[in-house]
Amino acid sequence: MNRNWQTKKIQRIPLLRSRLLLCFSAKPEMAAIAPKHIFSSSLSSSSSYSSSPSSLTNQITKFTVPFSSIPKKSAPPCVIRISNSGPGSPTPASSVSALSTTTTTGAASEAFVSRFAPDEPRKGADILVEALERHGVTNVFAYPGGASMEIHQALTRSNTIRNVLPRHEQGGVFAAEGYARSSGLPGVCIATSGPGATNLVSGLADALLDSVPLIAITGQVPRRMIGTDAFQETPIVEVTRSITKHNYLVLDVNDIPRVVSEAFFLATSGRPGPVLIDIPKDIQQQPAIPNWDQPIKLPGYMSRIPKSPDKAQLEQIVRLIMESKKPVLYVGGGCLNSSEELRQFVELTGLPVASTLMGLGAYPTADEYSLQMLGMHGTVYANYAVDKSDLLLAFGVRFDDRVTGKLDAFASRAKIIHIDIDSAEIGKNKQPHVSVCADLKLALKGINQILESKGIKDKLDFGPWRVELNEQKLKFPMSYKTFEKDISPQYAIQVLDELTNGNAIISTGVGQHQMWAAQFYKYKRPRQWLTSGGLGAMGFGLPAAIGAAVANPNTLVVDIDGDGSFMMNVQELATIKVENLPIKIMLLNNQHLGMVVQWEDRFYKSNRAHTYLGDPSKETQIFPNMLDFAAACGIPAARVTKKDDLRAAIQKMLDTPGPYLLDVIVPHQEHVLPMIPSNGTFNDVITEVQYYSANNMIVAISIQYYFANSIIGAILWVQVQQSHSRVISCISGLNC
Numbered sequence: 001m002n003r004n005w006q007t008k009k010i011q012r013i014p015l016l017r018s019r020l021l022l023c024f025s026a027k028p029e030m031a032a033i034a035p036k037h038i039f040s041s042s043l044s045s046s047s048s049y050s051s052s053p054s055s056l057t058n059q060i061t062k063f064t065v066p067f068s069s070i071p072k073k074s075a076p077p078c079v080i081r082i083s084n085s086g087p088g089s090p091t092p093a094s095s096v097s098a099l100s101t102t103t104t105t106g107a108a109s110e111a112f113v114s115r116f117a118p119d120e121p122r123k124g125a126d127i128l129v130e131a132l133e134r135h136g137v138t139n140v141f142a143y144p145g146g147a148s149m150e151i152h153q154a155l156t157r158s159n160t161i162r163n164v165l166p167r168h169e170q171g172g173v174f175a176a177e178g179y180a181r182s183s184g185l186p187g188v189c190i191a192t193s194g195p196g197a198t199n200l201v202s203g204l205a206d207a208l209l210d211s212v213p214l215i216a217i218t219g220q221v222p223r224r225m226i227g228t229d230a231f232q233e234t235p236i237v238e239v240t241r242s243i244t245k246h247n248y249l250v251l252d253v254n255d256i257p258r259v260v261s262e263a264f265f266l267a268t269s270g271r272p273g274p275v276l277i278d279i280p281k282d283i284q285q286q287p288a289i290p291n292w293d294q295p296i297k298l299p300g301y302m303s304r305i306p307k308s309p310d311k312a313q314l315e316q317i318v319r320l321i322m323e324s325k326k327p328v329l330y331v332g333g334g335c336l337n338s339s340e341e342l343r344q345f346v347e348l349t350g351l352p353v354a355s356t357l358m359g360l361g362a363y364p365t366a367d368e369y370s371l372q373m374l375g376m377h378g379t380v381y382a383n384y385a386v387d388k389s390d391l392l393l394a395f396g397v398r399f400d401d402r403v404t405g406k407l408d409a410f411a412s413r414a415k416i417i418h419i420d421i422d423s424a425e426i427g428k429n430k431q432p433h434v435s436v437c438a439d440l441k442l443a444l445k446g447i448n449q450i451l452e453s454k455g456i457k458d459k460l461d462f463g464p465w466r467v468e469l470n471e472q473k474l475k476f477p478m479s480y481k482t483f484e485k486d487i488s489p490q491y492a493i494q495v496l497d498e499l500t501n502g503n504a505i506i507s508t509g510v511g512q513h514q515m516w517a518a519q520f521y522k523y524k525r526p527r528q529w530l531t532s533g534g535l536g537a538m539g540f541g542l543p544a545a546i547g548a549a550v551a552n553p554n555t556l557v558v559d560i561d562g563d564g565s566f567m568m569n570v571q572e573l574a575t576i577k578v579e580n581l582p583i584k585i586m587l588l589n590n591q592h593l594g595m596v597v598q599w600e601d602r603f604y605k606s607n608r609a610h611t612y613l614g615d616p617s618k619e620t621q622i623f624p625n626m627l628d629f630a631a632a633c634g635i636p637a638a639r640v641t642k643k644d645d646l647r648a649a650i651q652k653m654l655d656t657p658g659p660y661l662l663d664v665i666v667p668h669q670e671h672v673l674p675m676i677p678s679n680g681t682f683n684d685v686i687t688e689v690q691y692y693s694a695n696n697m698i699v700a701i702s703i704q705y706y707f708a709n710s711i712i713g714a715i716l717w718v719q720v721q722q723s724h725s726r727v728i729s730c731i732s733g734l735n736c
Contacts, residue, residue, distance in 0.1 A: 131260035145192020147219030150284035173203025178547025194232030209534025245273030309438035324391035333358030334396015341444035380476035509565020539568030
């Protein structure tokens with residue numbers, strides 16, 4: 001039986017770990033065969049392993065494919081020089097140059113002073129920490145465990161890196177995201193093996209979908225135990241293969257300096273994303289003298305980094321702008337690093353700007369040229385502009401389904417120009433007429449230079465188009481139902497915007513509160529808006545606010561959250577208190593999973609399926625008591641239930657030093673509007689639902705649709721229910 005067990009274990013190793021151990025074994029040669037996001041390889045079926053798990057490490061290198069055996073279809077191998085300027089000055093990707101001859105990484109900066117003598121051996125964990133220091137890391141979000149203890153011990157010996165201790169690894173990775181999203185610098189999180197590593201999965205997937213530079217470091221069981229189902233062993237490289245830009249399993253302590261340099265370069269260059277480094281415990285403990293001048297060879301990846309935009313293409317874009325009558329800018333998260341160039345482009349052309357959820361702040365949402373957000377819950381006039389446009393300039397976007405709805409109907413009248421740094425996004429969902437795969441910042445600079453050199457600003461006249469759009473703004477302003485005494489959630493966000501003058505960094509969870517925060521807070525600058533867009537991960541807001549507060553110690557950070565999302569990482573209140581982070585939490589508490597309730601109302605005849613978060617036996621009471629959570633962590637808190645008390649309550653929250661939680665009780669019947677149903681078109685947009693209450697009954701009396709420049713007011717479906725049934729129902733679409 002023992003022999004069968006052993007054979008079973010060894011047979012599993014090539015099946016589960018062939019690519020993990022070989023392709024991700026920190027061998028630079030393997031990078032040459034990288035696909036879009038993942039460097040991968042495969043083994044011959046004849047590959048064999050010894051029946052002794054302890055010999056696994058020694059056999060790993062036998063299957064490494066030499067670079068010389070890989071067919072070359074492009075330029076010679078690129079070697080990257082990465083110049084690190086020491087703590088506090090992370091190297092931007094733009095400072096990395098690709099050379100065709102062998103050079104060194106230059107990682108040992110003249111300004112950096114090591115704690116160790118050059119020829120002094122130190123543990124692998126100390127090499128890792130020093131590598132982070134050399135890349136300018138000053139903050140990490142790390143939760144210790146058995147397989148990562150050596151790293152934490154090394155962190156205590158660092159004079160420059162502060163560890164912000166989360167209360168859950170998911171809180172740590174979301175905090176690292178908040179740090180990266182708000183600063184533009186790569187965030188770093190660390191977790192132990194097994195459950196610690198798997199707790200990072202949601203954050204890694206979120207970072208990949210939203211293009212966030214992230215370095216995740218995980219401890220792993222010792223090399224001799226890999227593949228034996230050891231305690232807290234998880235093949236995290238395999239688990240995260242499809243949700244990281246790249247990942248490594250370090251099998252040689254001497255590879256650590258190069259792996260860390262590659263990880264930072266990969267995370268921040270091209271389309272940013274997460275990189276995972278998995279380090280076995282024995283590697284962390286092994287003494288070595290680091291070589292900080294190792295070459296970095298990433299020819300496969302370097303061949304995919306876009307070159308400078310072609311001037312002829314940029315001139316073609318300018319010609320199309322001059323020929324158009326109804327152009328619209330459609331900007332996304334890819335514009336966050338190009339805000340200055342984007343503003344100059346709008347000044348030169350006068351084009352209206354519609355933003356995706358992830359692009360909010362790239363262009364000021366209160367500006368006269370802004371149409372605010374487009375898409376499912378975007379403004380009517382933003383969606384109108386795209387629908388009627390004859391030229392759509394898509395900058396740094398991916399034509400996400402929550403923006404486009406039914407693809408065939410999206411911008412169906414327009415020629416489409418798509419500029420993006422990721423070639424995989426061009427033509428993936430919507431085929432453009434003109435495509436430019438390039439750094440958007442460089443492309444916009446080039447376009448602006450052409451516009452200025454030819455004096456085109458004075459030749460463009462989109463006055464009639466702006467008049468048409470301004471009429472739509474007047475017809476369909478962002479509005480919401482107001483109550484005499486109760487607090488509209490939208491109103492709470494508007495008051496916060498007024499009292500902060502639109503200057504706060506805002507983080508959110510996911511749900512109705514997220515959409516209202518996108519609609520009613522006026523964002524002035526990039527990296528002011530932090531939310532989980534592509535993945536839609538509840539529980540993001542509170543830990544993301546932690547990361548933002550660490551990265552921006554002199555800036556007001558407010559987490560606008562919902563009770564459902566807030567509860568998913570409520571433990572991070574302890575982190576906020578212990579770290580003395582002055583985060584303000586404005587909780588829009590409706591005792592429900594509001595967005596799910598909204599969809600139940602519209603598509604499931606208001607059938608409630610486990611969306612009530614309160615205590616069913618005490619529906620008149622607020623449950624749980626969020627103030628008790630705050631009190632348990634020593635954080636001041638208050639609750640406000642009346643509209644007349646709201647402004648003073650928010651002002652008190654803002655004036656109170658340190659962290660503060662304000663529990664704002666809001667009605668659960670509110671819907672996020674406007675709304676274009678999933679896979680719908682602009683003609684399906686729902687703009688208004690009006691209610692009245694009588695005799696403890698709630699009645700839907702009017703639904704308005706926008707269609708063909710007119711309002712069709714009709715009672716499509718009137719449903720009367722007891723108030724505890726909690727909502728009105730309506731079937732969306734003109735054919736209901």
